[in-house]
Amino acid sequence: MTTMQTPNGFNLDTSGQRVVVDPVTRIEGHMRCEVNVDENNIIRNAVSTGTMWRGLEVILKGRDPRDAWAFTQRICGVCTGTHALTSVRAVEDALGIDIPENANSIRNIMQLSLQVHDHLVHFYHLHALDWVNPVNALKADPKATSELQQSVSPHHPKSSPGYFRDVQNRLKKFVESGQLGPFKNGYWTNPAYLLPPEADLMAVTHYLEALDFQKEIMTTRTIFGGKDIHPNWLVGGVPCAINIDGPLAAGAPVNMDRLNYVSGVIDRTLEFVKNVYIPDLFAIAQFYKGWLYGGGLSGQSVLAYGDIPDRANDYSAGNLLMPRGAIINGNLKEVHEVDHRDPEQIQEFVPHSWYAYPDEAKGLHPWDGITEPNYALGPNLVGTSTNIQQIDESAKYSWIKAPRWRGHAMEVGPLARYVVGYAQGHEYFTEQINRTLKTLDVPVDALFSTLGRTAARALECEWAAEMQRYFMDKLIANIKAGDTATANVEKFDPKTWPSEVKGVGFTEAPRGALAHWIRIKDTKIDNYQCVVPTTWNGSPRDNEGNIGAFEASLMNTKMERPEEPVEILRTLHSFDPCLACSTHVMGPDGEEMAEIKVR
Amino acid sequence: MTETFYEVMRRQGITRRSFLKFCSLTAASLGLGPTFAPQIAHAMETKPRIPVLWLHGLECTCCSESFIRSAHPLAKDVILSMISLDYDDTIMAAAGHQAEAIIDETIEKYDGNYILACEGNPPLNQEGMSCIIAGKPYLEQLKHAADHCKAIISWGSCASWGCVQAARPNPTQATPIHKVPGLAPKPIIKVPGCPPIAEVMTAVITYILTFERFPELDRQGRPKMFYSQRIHDKCYRRPHFDAGQFVEAFDDEGARKGYCLYKMGCKGPTTYNACSTVRWNGGLSFPIQSGHPCFGCSEDGFWDKGSFYDRLTDIHGFGIEADADKIGGTAAAVVGVAAAAHAGLSAVKRARQKGGES
Numbered sequence: 020m021t022t023m024q025t026p027n028g029f030n031l032d033t034s035g036q037r038v039v040v041d042p043v044t045r046i047e048g049h050m051r052c053e054v055n056v057d058e059n060n061i062i063r064n065a066v067s068t069g070t071m072w073r074g075l076e077v078i079l080k081g082r083d084p085r086d087a088w089a090f091t092q093r094i095c096g097v098c099t100g101t102h103a104l105t106s107v108r109a110v111e112d113a114l115g116i117d118i119p120e121n122a123n124s125i126r127n128i129m130q131l132s133l134q135v136h137d138h139l140v141h142f143y144h145l146h147a148l149d150w151v152n153p154v155n156a157l158k159a160d161p162k163a164t165s166e167l168q169q170s171v172s173p174h175h176p177k178s179s180p181g182y183f184r185d186v187q188n189r190l191k192k193f194v195e196s197g198q199l200g201p202f203k204n205g206y207w208t209n210p211a212y213l214l215p216p217e218a219d220l221m222a223v224t225h226y227l228e229a230l231d232f233q234k235e236i237m238t239t240r241t242i243f244g245g246k247d248i249h250p251n252w253l254v255g256g257v258p259c260a261i262n263i264d265g266p267l268a269a270g271a272p273v274n275m276d277r278l279n280y281v282s283g284v285i286d287r288t289l290e291f292v293k294n295v296y297i298p299d300l301f302a303i304a305q306f307y308k309g310w311l312y313g314g315g316l317s318g319q320s321v322l323a324y325g326d327i328p329d330r331a332n333d334y335s336a337g338n339l340l341m342p343r344g345a346i347i348n349g350n351l352k353e354v355h356e357v358d359h360r361d362p363e364q365i366q367e368f369v370p371h372s373w374y375a376y377p378d379e380a381k382g383l384h385p386w387d388g389i390t391e392p393n394y395a396l397g398p399n400l401v402g403t404s405t406n407i408q409q410i411d412e413s414a415k416y417s418w419i420k421a422p423r424w425r426g427h428a429m430e431v432g433p434l435a436r437y438v439v440g441y442a443q444g445h446e447y448f449t450e451q452i453n454r455t456l457k458t459l460d461v462p463v464d465a466l467f468s469t470l471g472r473t474a475a476r477a478l479e480c481e482w483a484a485e486m487q488r489y490f491m492d493k494l495i496a497n498i499k500a501g502d503t504a505t506a507n508v509e510k511f512d513p514k515t516w517p518s519e520v521k522g523v524g525f526t527e528a529p530r531g532a533l534a535h536w537i538r539i540k541d542t543k544i545d546n547y548q549c550v551v552p553t554t555w556n557g558s559p560r561d562n563e564g565n566i567g568a569f570e571a572s573l574m575n576t577k578m579e580r581p582e583e584p585v586e587i588l589r590t591l592h593s594f595d596p597c598l599a600c601s602t603h604v605m606g607p608d609g610e611e612m613a614e615i616k617v618r
Numbered sequence: 619m620t621e622t623f624y625e626v627m628r629r630q631g632i633t634r635r636s637f638l639k640f641c642s643l644t645a646a647s648l649g650l651g652p653t654f655a656p657q658i659a660h661a662m663e664t665k666p667r668i669p670v671l672w673l674h675g676l677e678c679t680c681c682s683e684s685f686i687r688s689a690h691p692l693a694k695d696v697i698l699s700m701i702s703l704d705y706d707d708t709i710m711a712a713a714g715h716q717a718e719a720i721i722d723e724t725i726e727k728y729d730g731n732y733i734l735a736c737e738g739n740p741p742l743n744q745e746g747m748s749c750i751i752a753g754k755p756y757l758e759q760l761k762h763a764a765d766h767c768k769a770i771i772s773w774g775s776c777a778s779w780g781c782v783q784a785a786r787p788n789p790t791q792a793t794p795i796h797k798v799p800g801l802a803p804k805p806i807i808k809v810p811g812c813p814p815i816a817e818v819m820t821a822v823i824t825y826i827l828t829f830e831r832f833p834e835l836d837r838q839g840r841p842k843m844f845y846s847q848r849i850h851d852k853c854y855r856r857p858h859f860d861a862g863q864f865v866e867a868f869d870d871e872g873a874r875k876g877y878c879l880y881k882m883g884c885k886g887p888t889t890y891n892a893c894s895t896v897r898w899n900g901g902l903s904f905p906i907q908s909g910h911p912c913f914g915c916s917e918d919g920f921w922d923k924g925s926f927y928d929r930l931t932d933i934h935g936f937g938i939e940a941d942a943d944k945i946g947g948t949a950a951a952v953v954g955v956a957a958a959a960h961a962g963l964s965a966v967k968r969a970r971q972k973g974g975e976s
């Protein structure tokens with residue numbers, strides 16, 4: 020059978036030419052993608068495979084729950100910290116620990132700085148080369164580039180013709196040296212690139228400026244967490260004690276000097292986002308606004324858990340500054356409440372994943388999750404078990420499980436958050452979306468596209484940069500009011516814990532909804548399960564045959580040249596895939612890997 | 619035609635003045651003193667850019683993320699002016715077969731003359747298929763690239779020791795680079811840490827390019843210039859340790875005064891790294907300065923040495939003059955670890971391999 024319709028409404032046709040992209044680059048981790056294109060080079064079937072797996076959950080079993088944040092933080096060094104925050108929240112939920120207000124503000128600043136950093140680095144260093152052609156930038160007129168810069172962002176100081184000429188010369192000589200480094204073997208003659216040379220030069224210039232600037236954004240985390248990447252966190256609060264004017268304040272983790280440093284970084288970050296990132300987004304999007312492929316599930320099923328609690332310890336939707344809710348079947352009029360504890364809501368399925376369940380027709384809630392590996396390949400595999408030339412998606416085909424919300428495949432991430440926020444009338448988000456649609460002169464449906472996903476990420480970066488200032492001011496006001504507490508250590512000693520408890524912690528990672536479920540027994544971790552953003556977005560088919568968000572987004576896209584996967588990269592990158600996150604899972608009995616079977 | 623660093627930097631608009639400033643900063647960051655600056659300048663004026671293949675196995679990409687945070691030199695200048703980063707799947711434009719073709723192109727053109735930078739490690743279980751590149755085990759790509767390289771840099775604790783995915787029970791049998799069976803016997807420099815400090819990473823590269831040799835390594839394969847002292851030896855809180863002034867609980871009076879974190883489980887006394895000297899993110903802070911105990915992320919097997927908040931029990935008896943080789947693994951007899959009675963590297967290793975209780 021070469022054609023079929025999925026329950027979530029996509030017509031798959033496997034009869035055309037198969038195109039394989041492995042590795043998918045400019046992502047975190049390892050991923051493979053296969054598509055079938057028809058005679059017009061339009062994608063009619065899409066298969067996304069997570070190609071790595073590390074087994075963090077079984078490694079966590081039997082460990083001290085207070086250490087779990089450090090292990091889970093190492094799930095991913097790109098969204099570093101967000102797993103750690105999710106983990107300490109899960110442990111605090113299980114043990115009933117309330118954290119001080121200052122700890123909440125500091126955690127929010129750290130989490131927001133990640134949103135800003137991650138989105139900015141993603142746009143310039145992982146995604147830009149899908150839209151920007153550095154070779155074409157060599158043809159630009161520096162004077163016209165300067166005029167373009169001044170028109171799109173009059174407040175950015177680096178805009179003279181001489182500046183752009185210098186960058187262009189540097190680029191020219193780099194290209195002429197023949198050692199193209201990261202630009203080598205790119206798709207620079209592909210007609211999918213649409214920017215005029217001046218826009219290319221401006222964007223490449225900002226690729227370099229952003230590379231210099233990004234290292235400053237997360238220094239807030241170096242102050243509060245001691246290092247970046249992988250700053251330190253603490254069950255019960257934050258480890259950085261505050262001492263403003265007491266004895267030995269100079270050697271304290273947080274003092275006046277440190278607060279001033281953070282404050283300066285927050286201001287410069289907001290300035291960079293507003294003067295560089297947002298104007299670049301609009302400048303580039305103008306030329307691609309006709310390229311409205313890639314919507315996938317975004318117009319039909321999106322999910323957000325919400326994050327950034329305004330007041331400490333209240334994780335109800337009303338107190339979260341990032342919105343929470345689920346939208347299904349494209350009905351934006353109804354936003355469903357999401358409950359992580361309800362066994363009927365979030366479930367994971369494995370019929371197309373390299374894991375085994377006793378009954379694979381059913382899904383399992385993470386508190387009851389089983390993750391027994393089963394690397395089996397289908398009968399239509401082309402190649403061998405260690406040399407996959409063409410995968411068989413009718414069988415198991417990915418290290419990623421298939422999570423579903425009430426049975427629905429869902430998209431998560433900045434676009435999902437913005438769609439949920441828009442549907443709920445989130446004031447700031449709605450204003451941003453309306454401004455974007457007006458500036459680009461596109462209808463609201465344009466949101467549900469690759470470009471919409473990329474735009475939502477930029478808008479969220481702007482929001483997060485503003486919110487850092489809000490929480491910094493809140494932190495200062497609270498200290499001024501005499502409260503310098505940063506940690507609640509009443510239950511830090513495991514001897515104070517009940518013998519058996521369970522908890523859940525959630526955040527919005529840069530890439531989307533993230534939650535950890537923990538069971539603690541006799542002061543040790545009894546079971547630990549993570550369902551992460553790229554598990555949702557990169558999910559393979561489920562028991563019903565619903566395709567996941569990556570796969571759905573590639574459907575019906577026209578490729579200029581199937582042998583050059585520019586369009587596939589463009590859309591996959593718009594999700595900012597994070598494969599180390601999605602494929603960390605490992606079952607409690609998984610010390611030995613199941614035998615490899617080729618049926 | 620091969621160009622020197624200096625030519626490339628000049629062509630790219632870097633002035634001679636900035637170039638010399640860069641050289642003296644580099645000398646300083648390597649701990650070499652100002653007299654070495656002219657030597658570095660000379661090296662950069664006369665030597666070509668070296669190709670680098672940066673491969674990713676099982677990892678979390680924290681090493682790459684750390685690398686781009688380097689303040690001196692800037693990651694941008696390393697990538698544009700010092701090395702030719704021909705393969706790095708995290709940032710390269712090409713994907714799929716166009717990406718994979720670069721490995722063979724590099725081998726053909728620079729056989730025996732490129733650096734292999736390894737981030738992460740290969741799994742040996744599951745026929746290696748828990749890390750797949752181009753439909754095949756990552757192990758194959760790694761061995762192929764290693765066969766033809768000049769030398770290997772093992773970035774971070776994954777490549778150096780195994781790190782988190784190799785913590786017990788190491789379900790994928792994730793294996794550090796120097797222990798990969800059948801790997802070509804090439805010089806390996808380990809730069810451990812989860813992740814390593816950015817400026818340590820770029821300094822190691824700069825040193826190799828400048829002096830055309832590896833820096834002196836300790837017997838575990840780490841550059842002595844950054845890994846010969848314990849964090850405790852140069853910790854700004856060391857006087858509080860000596861004076862018996864300790865943090866007794868997070869956010870207590872001692873925590874606010876910056877007292878020693880030893881009682882909170884600090885592994886600074888047994889951890890060899892430059893955190894307390896070079897510090898992080900342009901010298902801004904390091905974990906202890908920000909109030910959290912060091913948990914020893916640059917040490918072999920640090921995940922399996924008990925809770926991060928358990929106190930070290932055996933740290934007396936060595937002064938700051940002892941280096942890593944002399945101390946060996948005096949290390950890590952940790953409360954709650956069965957190995958407490960047998961301090962010493964071999965005992966700790968045995969305990970780890972058996973999966974000692976945490």
